[in-house]
Amino acid sequence: MRILTIDTSAVASAAILDFDPSNPVKTAEVVANFVTEDTRSHAEVLAPGVKSLFGDPITEGPALDAIVVGTGPGPFTGLRSGIAMARTLSFTWGVPLYGMMSLDALAHQVFDSPEYRNGVAVAPLAVRDFVIATDARRKEVYWAKYSAGAQLLDGPHVGPADDIFGVQVFGAGAGLYEEVLTANRCSVYEPFAQAQPTALELGRAAARKITAAGSLEAAGLLDSTPLYLRESDAKVPGPRKRALS
Structure with a gap:
């Protein structure tokens, strides 16, 4: 089984892992891995980083068995970048999308x-x-x-x-x-004491859950709903107050 994992709850990261759900003894193989230490440039670096994992995204992307995205908790803007990309790739490639708490x-x-x-x-x-x-x-x-x-x-x-x-x-x-x-x-x-969630470790955790359950469907993974835990700082303006006549 081959999965693409994406996590932007802290740093921007993505990874591709291969593993055999029927073989709990063998650890997941890391096919490719991308991670940046910057916690504030997810939108700029994530797409090139994900693309770098593939030799040919057009043929290799649709061949994935699943995409697993970190659902946070994390800051609104950064977390949204990763989930939006995972949803877009899932739709474009026709690959099932699952979520997993980044922690x-x-x-x-x-x-x-x-x-x-x-x-x-x-x-x-x-x-x-x-x-x-x-x-x-x-x-x-x-x-x-x-x-x-x-x-x-x-x-x-x-x-x-x-x-x-x-x-x-x-x-x-x-x-x-x-x-x-x-x-x-x-x-x-x-x-x-400085460790951050990354897509690589998210993928290893997902592989363990899938292998223990025997299948993707039985693994109890989440959907891709983000765990913001806070509302966005950006607010929709309210209606204008009527001027006194």
């Missing part, structure tokens, strides 16, 4: 990662419930709580880091508000 990408990455001490893997990184937190700007974080097995327990939410208590916290939100979290009896793992 799941980091949760599965944490689940896959061991803790190292002196260069030696000594234990799973997540040994109990943990939180993924990313930068929501305005001195807030997007966050969700997961079990040690990367199953969603609570969220997603948007709010101050001070709302999070007594858990391991991973992601760029943890790095930004480490002092606040530490004061709340949380622990921050420095190698993951």
Whole structure:
């Protein structure tokens, strides 16, 4: 099975992965990957980045089995860019489109990662419930709580880091508000304190869900409805007030 994944909840990213849903032992193969560190230029860089993944988009695009897009949470403009592109490609190529919460990408990455001490893997990184937190700007974080097995327990939410208590916290939100979290009896793992969701990790998480379920249809993936969690700052002007006569 070959899938294209797109995520713009933080950085602009896209990836193509191959995997066999009938073989849970074999990990997904990364065919191509694009990611930028810039968090504010999604509309300009995403289309060229996606195009660069294909030798011939006209023939290779319609041959995909699915497109999976990160649905956030994320800032309105950036998140909309990725979802709009995924919907356009799905319609143009006639390829099924699915959504997946972007924080799941980091949760599965944490689940896959061991803790190292002196260069030696000594234990799973997540040994109990943990939180993924990313930068929501305005001195807030997007966050969700997961079990040690990367199953969603609570969220997603948007709010101050001070709302999070007594858990391991991973992601760029943890790095930004480490002092606040530490004061709340949380622990921050420095190698993951700048981590952002990417399409590559989203694809790996999607491949795991599909393989565990046995098919795309049974995997419980979402639709492409965005999780903004906030309203857009742009407002439709109200009617003009009548001038006094």
